[in-house]
Amino acid sequence: MIMGFNKVGGYEELQHRYMSAYPNTTLAHMNDENYSYTDCGIPPSNSYNLIRPADDGDLPWPGVFIGLTISSVWYWCSDQVSGRGMSL
Secondary structure (H helix, E strand, O other): HHHHHHOOOHHHHHHHHOOOOOOOHHHHHOOOOOOOOOOOOOOOOOOOOOOOOOOOOOOOOOHHHHHHHHHHHHHHHHHHOOOOOOOO
16 A cells, blocks of 8 residues: 555545546547536545535445444354354
């Protein structure tokens, strides 16, 4: 991670590059009035916020804290495989 940050120019530069990264198709049709997908692929302004409003369409905070916690505990606690008694 440190080498990656050094190569990019630091965390602030990583944020700047990410927020200004647009897909080629979006850039090609940016001023085209007949193209309806001009917002497609553009990073939202709250991309670097983990705690978002509850009505956020992409990543609401109840989904982060409740949904991911439940699925993580399920994976960590239920996905245990014991090596005893297994023959290869």
